[in-house]
Amino acid sequence: MSDPSPLRLTAAIRAARDAGRPIVALESSVLAQGLPIPANRDAADRMTGAVERAGAVPAVTAVVHGVPTLGLEPAELERFLAREGVRKVSARDLAPAMLRGHDGATTVAASLAIGAMAGVEVFATGGIGGVHREAPGSAPTSWVRDESADLLEMARSPMLCVCAGAKSILDLPATLERLETLGVPIVGYRTDTLPGFFTVDTGLRLPHRADTPQELAALWRHHRALGRRETVLVVQPPPADTALPRELVDGAVAHALADAARQGVAGPGVTPFLLAAVERATGGRSLVANLALLEANARLAGEVAVALAG
Numbered sequence: 001m002s003d004p005s006p007l008r009l010t011a012a013i014r015a016a017r018d019a020g021r022p023i024v025a026l027e028s029s030v031l032a033q034g035l036p037i038p039a040n041r042d043a044a045d046r047m048t049g050a051v052e053r054a055g056a057v058p059a060v061t062a063v064v065h066g067v068p069t070l071g072l073e074p075a076e077l078e079r080f081l082a083r084e085g086v087r088k089v090s091a092r093d094l095a096p097a098m099l100r101g102h103d104g105a106t107t108v109a110a111s112l113a114i115g116a117m118a119g120v121e122v123f124a125t126g127g128i129g130g131v132h133r134e135a136p137g138s139a140p141t142s143w144v145r146d147e148s149a150d151l152l153e154m155a156r157s158p159m160l161c162v163c164a165g166a167k168s169i170l171d172l173p174a175t176l177e178r179l180e181t182l183g184v185p186i187v188g189y190r191t192d193t194l195p196g197f198f199t200v201d202t203g204l205r206l207p208h209r210a211d212t213p214q215e216l217a218a219l220w221r222h223h224r225a226l227g228r229r230e231t232v233l234v235v236q237p238p239p240a241d242t243a244l245p246r247e248l249v250d251g252a253v254a255h256a257l258a259d260a261a262r263q264g265v266a267g268p269g270v271t272p273f274l275l276a277a278v279e280r281a282t283g284g285r286s287l288v289a290n291l292a293l294l295e296a297n298a299r300l301a302g303e304v305a306v307a308l309a310g
Helices: 011-018 029-034 039-053 074-082 091-100 108-118 149-154 172-181 213-225 246-263 267-281 285-309
Strands: 023-026 057-064 067-070 086-089 103-106 122-124 160-163 186-189 208-210 232-235
Touching: 011 023, 011 057, 023 039, 023 108, 023 285, 029 039, 029 074, 029 086, 029 103, 029 108, 039 057, 039 074, 039 285, 057 074, 057 091, 057 108, 067 091, 067 108, 074 103, 086 091, 091 103, 091 108, 091 149, 103 108, 108 122, 108 149, 122 285, 149 172, 160 285, 172 186, 186 213, 208 213, 213 232, 213 285, 246 267, 267 285
Parallel strands: 023 057, 023 122, 086 103, 122 160, 160 232, 186 208, 186 232
Antiparallel strands: 057 067, 057 103
16 A cells, blocks of 8 residues: 655665664754764764664655655765755755755754654754854844744654754753743753753753663653653763863853854854854864764664664
Protein backbone atom coordinates (compact mmCIF):
# COMPACT_ATOMS: atom_id res chain seq x y z
CA MET A 1 0.00 0.00 0.00
CA SER A 2 1.37 3.42 -0.91
CA ASP A 3 2.20 5.89 1.84
CA PRO A 4 -0.33 8.80 1.73
CA SER A 5 2.11 11.08 3.55
CA PRO A 6 4.11 13.65 1.55
CA LEU A 7 7.13 12.46 3.52
CA ARG A 8 9.85 10.45 1.79
CA LEU A 9 11.81 7.85 3.74
CA THR A 10 14.98 6.45 2.26
CA ALA A 11 14.97 2.70 1.73
CA ALA A 12 17.28 2.19 4.71
CA ILE A 13 15.11 4.26 7.05
CA ARG A 14 11.89 2.65 5.83
CA ALA A 15 13.37 -0.82 6.40
CA ALA A 16 14.51 0.19 9.89
CA ARG A 17 11.06 1.57 10.74
CA ASP A 18 9.26 -1.50 9.39
CA ALA A 19 11.58 -3.75 11.42
CA GLY A 20 10.93 -1.78 14.60
CA ARG A 21 14.55 -0.67 14.92
CA PRO A 22 15.25 2.47 17.00
CA ILE A 23 15.65 5.62 14.88
CA VAL A 24 17.08 9.00 15.85
CA ALA A 25 16.21 12.08 13.80
CA LEU A 26 18.96 14.65 13.21
CA GLU A 27 18.70 18.18 11.83
CA SER A 28 20.43 19.29 8.63
CA SER A 29 20.58 23.06 9.17
CA VAL A 30 23.56 22.65 11.49
CA LEU A 31 25.35 21.00 8.54
CA ALA A 32 24.28 23.39 5.78
CA GLN A 33 24.24 26.68 7.69
CA GLY A 34 25.37 26.29 11.29
CA LEU A 35 28.92 25.00 10.93
CA PRO A 36 31.68 26.03 8.53
CA ILE A 37 33.14 23.74 5.88
CA PRO A 38 34.82 21.26 6.56
CA ALA A 39 33.68 21.10 10.21
CA ASN A 40 30.16 20.33 8.99
CA ARG A 41 31.36 17.03 7.49
CA ASP A 42 33.08 16.17 10.76
CA ALA A 43 29.83 16.90 12.59
CA ALA A 44 27.81 14.66 10.25
CA ASP A 45 30.25 11.79 10.72
CA ARG A 46 30.39 12.19 14.48
CA MET A 47 26.63 12.47 14.98
CA THR A 48 25.67 9.56 12.74
CA GLY A 49 28.51 7.45 14.14
CA ALA A 50 27.45 8.14 17.72
CA VAL A 51 23.85 7.09 17.01
CA GLU A 52 25.03 3.90 15.31
CA ARG A 53 27.40 2.99 18.14
CA ALA A 54 24.48 3.30 20.55
CA GLY A 55 22.63 0.70 18.47
CA ALA A 56 20.18 3.02 16.70
CA VAL A 57 19.72 4.26 13.14
CA PRO A 58 20.51 7.92 12.31
CA ALA A 59 18.08 9.75 10.01
CA VAL A 60 18.93 13.27 8.85
CA THR A 61 15.84 15.37 8.16
CA ALA A 62 15.70 17.68 5.14
CA VAL A 63 13.68 18.84 2.15
CA VAL A 64 15.13 17.32 -1.03
CA HIS A 65 14.00 18.93 -4.28
CA GLY A 66 10.76 19.90 -2.57
CA VAL A 67 10.15 16.59 -0.81
CA PRO A 68 10.24 16.43 3.03
CA THR A 69 12.66 13.63 3.76
CA LEU A 70 13.74 11.41 6.62
CA GLY A 71 17.21 10.12 5.81
CA LEU A 72 19.57 11.33 3.10
CA GLU A 73 21.22 9.27 0.38
CA PRO A 74 25.03 9.72 0.20
CA ALA A 75 24.88 11.98 -2.86
CA GLU A 76 22.19 14.11 -1.21
CA LEU A 77 24.23 14.51 1.94
CA GLU A 78 27.21 15.62 -0.16
CA ARG A 79 25.05 18.29 -1.81
CA PHE A 80 23.89 19.58 1.57
CA LEU A 81 27.43 19.63 2.95
CA ALA A 82 28.53 21.65 -0.09
CA ARG A 83 25.53 23.93 0.73
CA GLU A 84 25.09 25.15 -2.84
CA GLY A 85 21.51 26.32 -3.33
CA VAL A 86 20.40 24.87 0.02
CA ARG A 87 17.95 27.09 1.88
CA LYS A 88 17.34 27.23 5.62
CA VAL A 89 13.87 25.82 6.27
CA SER A 90 11.87 26.20 9.48
CA ALA A 91 8.51 24.55 10.10
CA ARG A 92 6.58 27.39 8.49
CA ASP A 93 8.73 27.09 5.34
CA LEU A 94 8.05 23.42 4.62
CA ALA A 95 5.03 23.91 2.36
CA PRO A 96 6.63 26.76 0.34
CA ALA A 97 9.77 24.65 -0.11
CA MET A 98 7.58 21.82 -1.41
CA LEU A 99 5.78 24.18 -3.78
CA ARG A 100 9.01 25.56 -5.25
CA GLY A 101 10.97 22.30 -5.29
CA HIS A 102 13.75 23.69 -3.13
CA ASP A 103 16.51 21.91 -1.29
CA GLY A 104 16.00 22.85 2.35
CA ALA A 105 18.14 22.25 5.41
CA THR A 106 15.77 21.83 8.33
CA THR A 107 16.02 23.74 11.61
CA VAL A 108 15.04 22.24 14.96
CA ALA A 109 11.41 23.29 14.37
CA ALA A 110 11.21 21.72 10.90
CA SER A 111 13.07 18.61 12.05
CA LEU A 112 10.61 18.11 14.89
CA ALA A 113 7.71 18.48 12.46
CA ILE A 114 9.17 15.93 10.03
CA GLY A 115 10.21 13.50 12.76
CA ALA A 116 6.79 13.61 14.41
CA MET A 117 5.08 13.08 11.04
CA ALA A 118 7.22 9.99 10.49
CA GLY A 119 6.43 8.58 13.94
CA VAL A 120 10.03 8.89 15.15
CA GLU A 121 10.21 9.49 18.89
CA VAL A 122 13.76 10.73 19.48
CA PHE A 123 15.62 13.72 18.03
CA ALA A 124 19.12 15.06 18.71
CA THR A 125 20.53 18.51 18.06
CA GLY A 126 23.14 20.88 19.45
CA GLY A 127 21.23 23.77 20.96
CA ILE A 128 17.65 24.89 20.52
CA GLY A 129 16.51 28.39 19.63
CA GLY A 130 14.77 30.53 22.21
CA VAL A 131 13.98 34.08 23.26
CA HIS A 132 16.57 36.50 21.92
CA ARG A 133 18.26 39.14 23.99
CA GLU A 134 17.40 42.76 23.21
CA ALA A 135 17.92 43.13 19.48
CA PRO A 136 20.87 45.35 18.49
CA GLY A 137 19.66 48.92 18.19
CA SER A 138 16.29 48.29 19.85
CA ALA A 139 14.88 50.35 22.69
CA PRO A 140 15.69 48.76 26.07
CA THR A 141 12.03 49.04 27.10
CA SER A 142 10.80 47.01 24.14
CA TRP A 143 8.15 44.46 25.15
CA VAL A 144 8.38 42.24 22.06
CA ARG A 145 11.56 40.36 21.23
CA ASP A 146 12.45 37.90 18.53
CA GLU A 147 11.58 34.34 19.52
CA SER A 148 12.61 31.15 17.77
CA ALA A 149 9.94 29.03 16.07
CA ASP A 150 11.59 26.07 17.82
CA LEU A 151 9.71 26.90 21.01
CA LEU A 152 6.21 26.83 19.57
CA GLU A 153 6.97 23.70 17.52
CA MET A 154 8.00 21.94 20.72
CA ALA A 155 4.54 22.73 22.08
CA ARG A 156 2.90 20.66 19.33
CA SER A 157 5.37 18.00 18.15
CA PRO A 158 5.54 14.92 20.38
CA MET A 159 9.21 13.95 20.40
CA LEU A 160 11.99 13.57 22.94
CA CYS A 161 14.67 16.13 22.04
CA VAL A 162 18.22 15.84 23.37
CA CYS A 163 20.26 19.05 23.32
CA ALA A 164 22.81 21.07 25.29
CA GLY A 165 20.28 23.75 26.21
CA ALA A 166 19.49 26.90 24.25
CA LYS A 167 22.23 28.68 22.33
CA SER A 168 24.37 30.84 24.60
CA ILE A 169 23.64 34.00 22.61
CA LEU A 170 20.00 33.91 23.81
CA ASP A 171 18.17 35.16 26.88
CA LEU A 172 18.22 31.90 28.82
CA PRO A 173 15.97 32.87 31.79
CA ALA A 174 13.34 34.17 29.37
CA THR A 175 13.63 31.01 27.27
CA LEU A 176 13.02 28.83 30.33
CA GLU A 177 9.96 30.91 31.24
CA ARG A 178 8.58 30.61 27.72
CA LEU A 179 9.03 26.83 27.69
CA GLU A 180 7.16 26.63 30.99
CA THR A 181 4.30 28.68 29.55
CA LEU A 182 4.13 26.37 26.52
CA GLY A 183 3.96 23.29 28.77
CA VAL A 184 7.21 21.77 27.50
CA PRO A 185 8.78 19.51 30.17
CA ILE A 186 12.51 20.20 30.66
CA VAL A 187 14.65 17.43 32.11
CA GLY A 188 18.30 17.74 33.06
CA TYR A 189 20.36 14.66 32.22
CA ARG A 190 22.67 14.17 35.19
CA THR A 191 22.37 17.86 36.01
CA ASP A 192 20.10 20.04 38.16
CA THR A 193 20.88 23.26 36.30
CA LEU A 194 20.47 24.42 32.71
CA PRO A 195 23.58 23.98 30.55
CA GLY A 196 24.63 26.99 28.52
CA PHE A 197 25.36 25.22 25.22
CA PHE A 198 29.11 25.93 25.29
CA THR A 199 29.15 25.99 29.10
CA VAL A 200 28.33 23.34 31.68
CA ASP A 201 26.25 25.48 34.05
CA THR A 202 24.23 28.69 33.83
CA GLY A 203 23.08 28.67 37.44
CA LEU A 204 19.44 28.34 36.33
CA ARG A 205 17.66 25.56 38.21
CA LEU A 206 15.78 22.86 36.32
CA PRO A 207 12.49 21.37 37.53
CA HIS A 208 13.32 17.73 36.71
CA ARG A 209 16.32 15.42 36.47
CA ALA A 210 17.06 11.93 35.10
CA ASP A 211 20.27 9.93 35.39
CA THR A 212 19.94 7.05 32.92
CA PRO A 213 18.64 6.58 29.36
CA GLN A 214 16.17 4.06 30.77
CA GLU A 215 14.77 6.68 33.13
CA LEU A 216 14.33 9.09 30.23
CA ALA A 217 12.58 6.39 28.21
CA ALA A 218 10.21 5.66 31.09
CA LEU A 219 9.45 9.37 31.52
CA TRP A 220 8.65 9.61 27.80
CA ARG A 221 6.28 6.66 28.02
CA HIS A 222 4.44 8.31 30.94
CA HIS A 223 4.26 11.58 29.02
CA ARG A 224 2.67 9.90 26.01
CA ALA A 225 0.37 7.73 28.13
CA LEU A 226 -1.15 10.97 29.41
CA GLY A 227 -1.92 11.99 25.85
CA ARG A 228 0.56 14.88 25.99
CA ARG A 229 1.76 16.13 22.61
CA GLU A 230 4.56 18.47 23.66
CA THR A 231 8.21 17.70 23.10
CA VAL A 232 10.09 16.47 26.17
CA LEU A 233 13.25 18.57 26.21
CA VAL A 234 16.28 16.75 27.61
CA VAL A 235 19.30 18.94 28.29
CA GLN A 236 22.77 17.65 29.08
CA PRO A 237 25.97 19.64 29.66
CA PRO A 238 28.62 19.65 26.93
CA PRO A 239 31.55 17.30 27.55
CA ALA A 240 33.66 18.72 30.38
CA ASP A 241 36.94 18.44 28.47
CA THR A 242 35.74 20.81 25.72
CA ALA A 243 33.25 23.02 27.62
CA LEU A 244 34.14 26.70 27.90
CA PRO A 245 34.24 28.87 31.03
CA ARG A 246 31.00 30.75 31.55
CA GLU A 247 32.81 34.09 31.93
CA LEU A 248 34.59 33.63 28.58
CA VAL A 249 31.36 32.95 26.71
CA ASP A 250 29.42 35.75 28.43
CA GLY A 251 32.15 38.23 27.56
CA ALA A 252 32.34 37.07 23.95
CA VAL A 253 28.56 37.36 23.54
CA ALA A 254 28.49 40.85 25.06
CA HIS A 255 31.18 42.06 22.65
CA ALA A 256 29.43 40.39 19.72
CA LEU A 257 26.13 42.11 20.57
CA ALA A 258 27.88 45.47 20.69
CA ASP A 259 29.55 44.81 17.33
CA ALA A 260 26.21 43.79 15.79
CA ALA A 261 24.65 47.05 16.97
CA ARG A 262 27.51 49.11 15.51
CA GLN A 263 27.33 47.30 12.16
CA GLY A 264 23.55 47.42 11.90
CA VAL A 265 23.10 43.66 11.83
CA ALA A 266 19.43 42.76 12.23
CA GLY A 267 16.80 40.08 11.60
CA PRO A 268 17.89 36.58 10.57
CA GLY A 269 21.48 37.78 10.21
CA VAL A 270 21.92 38.28 13.96
CA THR A 271 22.33 34.64 15.03
CA PRO A 272 25.04 33.62 12.50
CA PHE A 273 26.82 36.92 13.13
CA LEU A 274 26.89 36.32 16.88
CA LEU A 275 27.97 32.69 16.62
CA ALA A 276 30.83 33.57 14.24
CA ALA A 277 31.91 36.40 16.53
CA VAL A 278 31.94 34.07 19.56
CA GLU A 279 34.07 31.57 17.62
CA ARG A 280 36.61 34.28 16.82
CA ALA A 281 36.61 35.60 20.39
CA THR A 282 37.25 32.12 21.82
CA GLY A 283 40.03 31.33 19.37
CA GLY A 284 38.02 28.53 17.79
CA ARG A 285 37.33 26.78 21.09
CA SER A 286 33.58 27.24 20.68
CA LEU A 287 33.71 25.22 17.45
CA VAL A 288 35.52 22.38 19.22
CA ALA A 289 32.90 22.45 21.98
CA ASN A 290 30.08 22.53 19.41
CA LEU A 291 31.32 19.40 17.65
CA ALA A 292 31.80 17.55 20.93
CA LEU A 293 28.33 18.37 22.25
CA LEU A 294 26.68 17.39 18.96
CA GLU A 295 28.31 13.98 19.20
CA ALA A 296 27.44 13.56 22.89
CA ASN A 297 23.80 14.51 22.31
CA ALA A 298 23.50 12.10 19.39
CA ARG A 299 24.94 9.31 21.54
CA LEU A 300 22.49 9.93 24.38
CA ALA A 301 19.59 10.13 21.92
CA GLY A 302 20.64 6.78 20.47
CA GLU A 303 20.73 5.23 23.93
CA VAL A 304 17.24 6.53 24.73
CA ALA A 305 15.89 5.26 21.40
CA VAL A 306 17.34 1.81 22.12
CA ALA A 307 15.79 1.84 25.61
CA LEU A 308 12.41 2.73 24.10
CA ALA A 309 12.67 -0.11 21.59
CA GLY A 310 13.59 -2.66 24.28
